[in-house]
Amino acid sequence: MPATGASPTTNRRSITWRASCSTPSRPMRARTRPHGAVWRQASIRRSTARRVSPPTTAARRSTSLRSVHVANVPRCSPATRDVLFFKPLRRRRSAIAPPRPRTSVLAHFVRGDIAMSMIRYAAFAIALAAPFSLHVPAHAAGLKLEADLGQSVLSTAKPGNVYLRLNLKSLAASNRERRPPINAAIVIDRSGSMQGDRIEAAKEGARVALKRLSSDDTVALISYNHDVEVLSPAAPLRASREKLIEAIDKLEANGTTGLYAGVKEGGKQIEEFVSGNNVNRVILLSDGLANVGPSTPGELAELGRKLASKGISVSTIGLGLEYNEDLMQRLAAASDGNHVFVERPSDLAEIFDREFGDALSVSARDITIIIECRAGFTPKRILGRDGSIDGGKVTLKLNQLQAQNERYVVVELQAPEGRSEGAADVADISVTYVDLDDGGKAARAEAKPSVRFSANAKDIEDGLNKPVMSQVTRQIATENSEQAVELRDKGDIAGARKVLEKNADYIKRSRDLYTAGAAPAPSASVGALTDLENKSREAASSLDGDAWDRTRKLMRQDQHRAKVQQAY
Structure with missing residues (x-):
């Protein structure tokens, strides 16, 4: 039986379709398809079916569905029908189909x-x-501050002195993807004593340094003898790398040594590119005595302090046995830089590589430490570092801190007497710094160490903090080493030897004490004490004749490393 609206004599199929989309609000216009067939207008009607029995509720619901009747529809593929969102229905049967299971909306x-x-x-x-x-940068790692006492329990009767150690540790990863840019000046001594292998080794060291740096880093190259020459002014490497390489290749040695002027010019070049988010460093290489211009250790130390106040550190590399190690070490210490003794020119390339590796790992700079002692605790001295004590306030400055590196400060305090048993606050400590991993933003860390007073001898004995005291031992041993150098410089060889031997015994006793029992000192601290003991005994046997020049330079290098916790 033909569908309603179709001609009985038509040769085309008459098919009933149900729309799978919402019912059109008005009849669709005829469209011409690519193959030329004309689709007739579709009309909307309500489907009906012959009733064999009274319809159920489900049947009424089924027959209420709207359908689309299309007359004279040409043959087309299923894909064409799917485009129009129509699906063919089976021919209606005489009986009502069983109701479909209900499906949620x-x-x-x-x-x-x-x-x-x-x-x-x-x-x-x-x-x-x-x-x-947008890429959201990871949160800056920051700095971890720990404040501990060498003795956590003090005697109520006679507390004596106690050591306060502040430990600073950068939480930045050493293999971080991004680092702050480097702003460096390489200052090379080209006086007559640098002729031959030394100047060639210095040139190779400078080339190694350039390979470590990227196009965003800024580098200046200065050479000096009796005059200072800026071979390549400070500029980003993207524009100056080739010029720097040419200038290095042309370096020649002659003349005398105007060290002060060379360092001063290096600092001047760096100042032009100092910003809140870079690492500023002068790297000085010299093999001789400063004999032109200011030349005393005090004058060079003052220059170092001026540069440090501008965020610039000076690392000094002494080559051979003829340079003034006091001058070089004081300059580095005043600006919180590194100091290295290089005996053979062939080692210079490795030292330059380590020095620039150290600069590349800096994650915090311009670190200021303020310790305000609570009532009853009085600061007596600062071990190993320059700082100021004004009443109960201690102020120290560190220029930089490397990623995954620890640096510490030790202050000796006099504890109050006549305290009753119980806990007491020792000091309020604040550390401000520039976080280079957070875009050069200012950051702050705080600590409030406390101590407990007791009359119990066992509690006092158990209150010994061995990790802290192992580091205190290293600083005291370094002071003893400096005393031995002073005695030897005065010609008192026997006195210097006695101090060094006693120092070695002191280090051994302390190491044995702090490695025994519960909560021992960490292996790194124990290893440092063992190395210090061996070097003290070796120095005691190398104070005579020509051996003293080499021994003295090694001792100054080791003293500097211990005091500033040099990373290499």
Whole structure:
């Protein structure tokens, strides 16, 4: 039986369709398809069926569905029908079909074409937005501050002195993807004593340094003898690398040594590019005595302090056995830089590589430590570092801190007498610094160490902090080493030897004490004490004749490393 509205004599099929989308609000216009077929206008009607028995509720629901009747529809592929969102129905039967199981509205929506369209649009939007997404930098690692006492329990009767140790540790990863830019000046001595292998080794060291740096880093090259020459002014390497290499290749040695002027010019070049987010460093190489211009250790130390106040450190590399180690070490210490003794020119390339590796790992700079002692605790002295004590206030400055490196400060305090048993605050400590891993932003850390007073001898004995005291021992041993140098410089060889031997015994006793029992000192501290003991005994046997020049330079180098916790 032909469908309603179709001609009985038509040769085309008459098919009833049900729309899988919402019912059109008005008849669709005829469209011409690519193959030329004309689709007739579709009319909307309510489906009806012959009733064999009174319809049930489910049957009424089934017969209420709207359907689309299309007359004289030409043959077309299923894909063409899918484009129009129509699906063919079976021919109506004379009997009512059993009701379909009910499906939730949500299920219809999820499986429907609207949901699929939304998913496609969402995927398209995500793909379109991906190239424009913003990278959010990771939170800065920061600095960890620990404040501990060498004795956590003090006697109520006679407390004596106690050591306060502040430990600073950068939490930045040593293999971080991004680092602050370097702003460096390489200052090379080209006086007559640098002729031959020394000047060639210095040139190779400078080339090694350039290989460690990127195009965003800034480098200046200065050479000096009796005059100072800026071979390549400070500029980003992206524009100056070739010029620097040419200047290094042309270096020649002659004349005398104007060390002060060379360092001063290096600092001047760096100042032009100092910013809040870079590492500023002068690297000085010299093999001789400063004999032009200011030449005393005090004058060079004052220059170092001026540069440090501008955020610039000076690392000094002494080559051979003829340079003034006091002058070089004081300059480095005043600016919180490194100091190295290089005996053979062939080692210079490795030292330059380590020095620039150290600069590349800096994560914090311009560190200021303020210790305000509580009532009853009085600061007596600072071990190993320059600082100021004004009543109960102690102020120290560190120029820089490397990633994954620890640096510490030790202050000796006099504890109050006549205290009753119980806890007491020792000091309020604040540390301000520039966090280079956070874009050069100012940051702050605080600590409030406390101590307990007791009359119990066992509690006092158990209150010994072995990790702290192992580091205190290293600083005291370094002071003893400096005393031995002073005695030897005065010609008292026997007195210097006695101090060094007693120092070695003191280090051994302390190491044995702090490695025994519960909560021993860490292996790194124990290893440092063992190395210090061996070097003290070796120095005691090398104070005579020509051996003294080499021994003295080694002792100054080791003293500097111990006091500032040099990373290499």
